[in-house]
Amino acid sequence: MSAPETTRSLDTSSLGLIPEPPKKDSSDSMSIYSPQPKVAGNGGYFSGSNLDIDQSMNSITPPAHASPTLPAMNLMPHSNSTMLLGVEGQIPPSILSPAFTPPTTPSTPLMGPVASKNPPKLMEKLPKVNCIVRARIPTTTGTEIFLHLYQNNIDNKEHLAIVFGNKIRSKSLDAPREGETELDRMIRGAYTGRLFPGRTSSRVDDSPKSSRVPSRAASSTSLSNMAPTTQLTTPASNTRNTPLVRIHSECYTGEIAWSARCDCGEQLDEAARLMSLDPAGGVVVYLRQEGRGIGLGEKLKAYNLQDLGNDTVQANLILRHPADARSYGLATAILMDLESVNIRLLTNNPDKVAAVEGPGKEVKVVERVPMIPLAWQNLKGGVTGKEVGDYLRTKITQMGHMLDLPADGKLM
Numbered sequence: 001m002s003a004p005e006t007t008r009s010l011d012t013s014s015l016g017l018i019p020e021p022p023k024k025d026s027s028d029s030m031s032i033y034s035p036q037p038k039v040a041g042n043g044g045y046f047s048g049s050n051l052d053i054d055q056s057m058n059s060i061t062p063p064a065h066a067s068p069t070l071p072a073m074n075l076m077p078h079s080n081s082t083m084l085l086g087v088e089g090q091i092p093p094s095i096l097s098p099a100f101t102p103p104t105t106p107s108t109p110l111m112g113p114v115a116s117k118n119p120p121k122l123m124e125k126l127p128k129v130n131c132i133v134r135a136r137i138p139t140t141t142g143t144e145i146f147l148h149l150y151q152n153n154i155d156n157k158e159h160l161a162i163v164f165g166n167k168i169r170s171k172s173l174d175a176p177r178e179g180e181t182e183l184d185r186m187i188r189g190a191y192t193g194r195l196f197p198g199r200t201s202s203r204v205d206d207s208p209k210s211s212r213v214p215s216r217a218a219s220s221t222s223l224s225n226m227a228p229t230t231q232l233t234t235p236a237s238n239t240r241n242t243p244l245v246r247i248h249s250e251c252y253t254g255e256i257a258w259s260a261r262c263d264c265g266e267q268l269d270e271a272a273r274l275m276s277l278d279p280a281g282g283v284v285v286y287l288r289q290e291g292r293g294i295g296l297g298e299k300l301k302a303y304n305l306q307d308l309g310n311d312t313v314q315a316n317l318i319l320r321h322p323a324d325a326r327s328y329g330l331a332t333a334i335l336m337d338l339e340s341v342n343i344r345l346l347t348n349n350p351d352k353v354a355a356v357e358g359p360g361k362e363v364k365v366v367e368r369v370p371m372i373p374l375a376w377q378n379l380k381g382g383v384t385g386k387e388v389g390d391y392l393r394t395k396i397t398q399m400g401h402m403l404d405l406p407a408d409g410k411l412m
């Protein structure tokens with residue numbers, strides 16, 4: 001592979017984002033520019049090539065908010081990825097962020113832009129997980145769920161399992177703990193049936209029949225109204241007892257901040273709705289891998305790069321992150337703990353299917369259930385707009401997601 005070009009002069013007009021910088025002599029009079037940052041030696045933000053770049057810029061002083069090492073790359077909309085990625089698809093080091101911040105959760109190694117051609121490396125050993133507490137959550141839709149909170153031995157995040165139905169239980173939660181009382185067990189959620197005032201045993205559901213956890217048919221009614229006309233996936237007869245599973249990565253923007261840049265919120269709602277209707281029950285394994293593992297701060301930077309004309313993969317790479325920095329060993333371990341080792345997986349992501357099965361095929365995906373955007377099915381409640389359309393197109397064309405583009409070419 002030939003070395004990427006790093007000595008080209010800065011052509012700010014092609015960047016679109018930086019106003020024409022003043023000549024050095026006139027910079028003092030341009031009050032819109034912050035003073036140029038002082039850089040001590042070779043450290044800090046500037047690379048060792050800082051001097052060269054100064055020279056290559058013909059003594060032009062960029063504004064403080066411009067990356068001093070940005071070469072003449074076309075970051076404008078419609079720039080093709082070859083231009084952006086430089087020689088032989090590599091990102092010139094000079095436009096990379098100075099430091100790669102690995103996610104806390106152990107991740108897959110740096111991958112090329114086409115994730116499916118570089119499936120995530122499976123962890124050699126599955127992490128250990130322990131369900132610390134579980135609680136019944138009556139939801140706004142009427143369906144009751146059981147929220148399970150997990151700790152593990154590889155990161156200090158609280159990963160979750162949202163369980164639908166009464167059949168799925170956590171082995172680590174139910175295991176007796178030394179010296180614990182019945183009340184202790186009930187407080188951490190290791191009880192059968194339903195809690196009620198005055199209950200004394202965690203093991204025997206001695207509650208009046210009327211107060212027990214509602215049956216699946218009863219609890220599913222209201223969630224089925226969430227997205228009015230979506231079809232329920234009917235499980236094939238041989239998978240009727242196989243739970244529906246969604247491995248969902250945290251997305252603050254899509255789930256909390258009403259973002260229409262992605263379909264994460266819609267997918268979470270739709271997964272919940274389908275699970276509430278499924279006789280085999282279901283699990284949403286909610287992994288704290290925000291922004292495909294790069295974290296919220298970096299994802300927000302990636303959004304700004306997307307507004308500058310890059311797609312979701314290019315933006316990650318420019319920030320010196322892999323296209324997808326996630327791993328799924330924790331999901332495999334959590335599913336094993338929930339004794340859900342044969343699953344129907346709701347996803348379009350081929351890497352997820354391969355990765356969740358684990359290094360020793362501890363979990364088996366017996367069926368993949370696609371997640372088709374509601375808007376593409378002409379259903380109400382889906383995320384629409386240019387940004388989510390671009391996001392989905394890139395997932396299909398660059399990341400190998402198993403989803404057909406709509407025949408009419410209209411993404412949203």
Ligand SMILES: Nc1nc2c(ncn2[C@@H]2O[C@H](COP(=O)(O)OP(=O)(O)OP(=O)(O)O)[C@@H](O)[C@H]2O)c(=O)[nH]1
Pocket residue numbers: 247248249250251252261262264267289290291292293294299302303312316346347348349352371391395401
């Ligand atoms: N880095 C980055 N992350 C994004 C962007 N948009 C959404 N995300 C993150 O992508 C993740 C979405 O993951 P999932 O919902 O598990 O879905 P997926 O892997 O795309 O595949 P499916 O299972 O088919 O939905 C979340 O962590 C989001 O925060 C983006 O533009 N850049």
